[in-house]
Amino acid sequence: MLDITKPSGGLAPGQTQRTGHGFQALAGLALVALPVGLLVTLILWPTVRMVTATVLVDGTLSPERYFAFFNDAYTMANLRYTLEMGLVSALAALGISFGLALYLRFSAGRIATMIHGLSLFPLFVPSIIISYALVRFLGPNGLLQLMLEQVGFTQYRTPYLTPVGPFLAFVWENIPLPVLVLSAGLSQVSDHAVEAARDLGAKAPRILWEILLPQMRRSLLIAFALIFMGIIGAFTVPYMLGPPAPEMMSVFMQRTLGNLHDPASAQVQAVVLMVISSIVGGFYIATMVKSSAGAR
Template structure:
């Protein structure tokens, strides 16, 4: 097709860009349904819950404010009464401390195990490495409820470990309904995803760089600290953030295996909402967990941005 030499260059450019507008509109319309769905079923409830935590009890929050107990109402300006009420409660402070402790300890153990398995696969491999990696993902195929009950029975007063120790005249501590079983259950449920992500990142480290460091006389610790971990740093950070956020908001494991008090905030929210009939305090707990998770998610966003920058996408 020949271009008319009399047609101005600007007119030809405008004509070539004209079909782009309908394409953008069509793409926006196609993406609109899921956006509206998320806004309707996630965004609106979050906004309502945030307003309810600050004492706005009108509109869609009216019914729950009438039914609930110890509800702080805003008179024109937002009120922080529910937040002050909750943070002055020693039970909530203990629950918050336990939640953060379990998240930190469990995440540290999960990442340490995942990195250890990844390093073994990278440097040793063989049948033992394959068995370790296979065992690490087994919890992925076992429901959390079943695993929680199994862990609870395994460490109970008449469980396997105490029964085995009794055969030799020894005693073994009872871990059921303690923070120890919560940590064990959290590690069990979080290990598969972290192992898959971390081992894939470690396996992606070029073997040539490791061999060059070894040829230069670098010991194993130096190779791991200076080459493997920095190059696999982004997958490790992503696995850490996902694990921490998942443990932070967990419910099933602490509900079945943890103590009655203190407990993790996931269980405490349920108790405040249903058993204590204090929905406003439960919502405040949810936003406290959200604030902590948002701080962890910021690290995840930074890791993704760094990964994209290194790949040249940014």
């Protein structure tokens, strides 16, 4: 069967052998030494130290800080809220981006170019700006409410300072990246496959379900992992737009460290969040590895 998922630009035959010789191998190692060195000294080593610190209580090994974390109802509510926010916002952003990417894949012309440009626009807007803009737009007596009242709708209740506030900001902020990833994925779906299905009488939903989605699984997973990890670690948006409680873990962590002066608990919170991110990151890496293995 013809492998239409194979991306262009895979390794040429014999390319893998090129790095095998002495000097060149050393040069290659020297090139990666700097980034790997930075990774080890600035990220891995502090991480190991921090994780060690969380399980050492007065010099002895003890999981008691983790018990305290998982037994505290308030902390668990914050963790649950963070994960729910990440999941719901990431799925919503992914859904919208998938729609946009599909539209861009099968349309051409000036309007499509404009929509493409617009969909990437949030990439260049910092979180703090979008947060303030949303306060003025969605906030009480903000632009949206004033416009709604002009047309007679007076029951508007602002999402500012409720979980809906950060949700909307996250969705808006996280459209460009998946649009890019999914567009790249969709460009690999061959026109022939779609046309052949159409010739055999398949309708749009069937093409989506049986031709596009199976080939897009990898891109979707990658896009989901990237935005989910971004959202559960986000600080500015939930700080500015979210409710006082529950707090997202980043805001909670900052408060635990800065206001409650409790670095030990903040570290435990950080480790738990890191483990969750690592699991999602693991999916991402597995998908990437599988795809590059498939390309060979």
